[in-house]
Amino acid sequence: MSFQTILRTIAFLAILFLAVYVSIQNTQTIDFHFDLLSDKPVRSSAAILYFAMFAAGVIGGTLLHNGGGKSGGRGDGGGKKK
Secondary structure (H helix, E strand, O other): OOOOHHHHHHHHHHHHHHHHHHHHHOOOOEOOOOOOOOOEEEEEEEEHHHHHHHHHHHHHHHHHHHHHOOOOOOOOOOOOOO
């Protein structure tokens, strides 16, 4: 495992800790307005909505990071040419 992978994991865990910490501190009920999907506001606890937005960002970032482009290999079957 490379140092860069360990550093990214630590950074991700730090961001996840902040998401959980903010969620714990914000327990009141709020209205979340997103007019593109629904005319009625979503009424839920701030913790749930905050975590849902965090999860949507992580999934979107993962799809953007891993999506598109070639998926490994050189296109010659993976064998070395002599």
